[in-house]
Amino acid sequence: MTDTPTEPAVQFRDDVTVELIKHSASDSDVLWAARVSTAGEQSLEEITKDPERSTGLINFLMRDRHGSPFEHNSMTFFVSAPIFVFREFMRHRVGWSYNEESGRYRELQPVFYIPGEDRKLVQQGRPGKYEFVHGTPEQHKTVAEAMEASYRQSYEAYREMLEAGVAREVARATLPVGLFSSMYATCNARSLMHFLSLRTQDERARTPSFPQREIAMVAERMEAEWAALMPLTYAAYNANGRVAP
Numbered sequence: 001m002t003d004t005p006t007e008p009a010v011q012f013r014d015d016v017t018v019e020l021i022k023h024s025a026s027d028s029d030v031l032w033a034a035r036v037s038t039a040g041e042q043s044l045e046e047i048t049k050d051p052e053r054s055t056g057l058i059n060f061l062m063r064d065r066h067g068s069p070f071e072h073n074s075m076t077f078f079v080s081a082p083i084f085v086f087r088e089f090m091r092h093r094v095g096w097s098y099n100e101e102s103g104r105y106r107e108l109q110p111v112f113y114i115p116g117e118d119r120k121l122v123q124q125g126r127p128g129k130y131e132f133v134h135g136t137p138e139q140h141k142t143v144a145e146a147m148e149a150s151y152r153q154s155y156e157a158y159r160e161m162l163e164a165g166v167a168r169e170v171a172r173a174t175l176p177v178g179l180f181s182s183m184y185a186t187c188n189a190r191s192l193m194h195f196l197s198l199r200t201q202d203e204r205a206r207t208p209s210f211p212q213r214e215i216a217m218v219a220e221r222m223e224a225e226w227a228a229l230m231p232l233t234y235a236a237y238n239a240n241g242r243v244a245p
């Protein structure tokens with residue numbers, strides 16, 4: 001006798017989910033923090049009074065790397081992505097808070113990652129000088145078939161153990177890093193800028209980075225949400241080489 005529910009259908013995805021769940025983040029937060037030392041409680045008024053000065057101040061803070069005024073804001077994202085993305089993501093320790101779904105307390109759902117047609121499959125060059133180029137249709141077919149077979153097999157083993165009464169925390173060891181997980185990730189603009197500088201590829205970056213495509217997919221979605229919330233800060237970040245202040 002087991003309380004294991006009916007086996008859910010296996011799903012395959014080639015994308016990620018990123019949703020801005022809640023936020024308290026605007027350019028005026030940066031200006032307020034920067035001006036409070038000199039302008040005191042009048043600082044909020046001054047932001048709208050002189051937009052050009054506000055733009056200039058944000059640009060100055062970014063250029064000279066006065067970073068702390070960019071910390072007085074908050075963005076919480078819901079992210080659903082493969083576990084290998086989360087392993088990279090959670091290396092970002094500073095200015096980030098995480099909560100991830102538990103493989104101990106709930107049965108993991110069979111949603112697995114298979115790269116889409118636009119995902120470059122072939123790596124050329126040497127470490128530090130890698131270039132990724134498009135795979136052939138045959139290579140895509142090989143990837144899709146191999147991953148799908150492996151995912152199905154490991155998920156079947158997971159279910160077999162659950163049905164035999166084995167604890168979820170033990171059975172999950174058989175599941176691969178292509179399994180989707182979900183988390184809440186909360187950051188501020190400064191920690192997000194540092195994350196973006198390492199996890200996106202952008203020609204405006206003073207120091208280029210070469211992130212794995214799948215974490216870059218998450219980063220690009222976060223960047224779009226943040227750009228809409230803090231357009232002056234975002235413009236200054238790009239104008240100053242996408243270096244976190």
Ligand SMILES: Cc1cc2nc3c(=O)[nH]c(=O)nc-3n(C[C@H](O)[C@H](O)[C@H](O)COP(=O)(O)OP(=O)(O)OC[C@H]3O[C@@H](n4cnc5c(N)ncnc54)[C@H](O)[C@@H]3O)c2cc1C
Pocket residue numbers: 091092093094095194198199209210211212
């Ligand atoms: C393209 C790429 C390839 C990578 N490859 C690998 C790899 O092969 N293996 C691997 O293990 N990791 C790898 N990483 C992860 C990388 O080493 C970092 O752990 C990750 O990018 C987080 O960066 P961070 O430490 O700057 O961020 P955070 O942890 O958010 O830290 C932010 C900043 O705080 C300061 N800081 C934080 N902690 C300390 C500390 N303990 N001491 C001093 N200063 C601190 C630093 O200035 C740091 O930049 C890779 C990252 C990228 C982008």
